[in-house]
């Protein structure tokens with residue numbers, strides 16, 4: 001489980017939504033990523049990538065890329081969204 005301050009994460013989610021400007025697939029990915037960050041105990045940021053044990057039992061290592069089906073088919077996936085959110089979150093912490 002990641003140790004996340006929800007108020008700070010809310011702000012990052014909002015910025016993420018602004019950035020994808022109406023792209024429905026990314027919006028869906030961000031919403032799911034946010035829920036997983038709150039609820040999924042099997043997430044670990046190793047300093048460059050976010051390691052995720054997903055619902056399907058697969059372990060993904062996500063940063064700019066991912067190993068899941070959606071990524072292979074060229075679609076946004078929540079793993080990458082989660083990775084990005086956590087990285088933005090960490091950057092804010094270190095400002």
Ligand SMILES: [Zn+2]
Nearest residue numbers: 066068077079
């Ligand atoms: Zn993925």
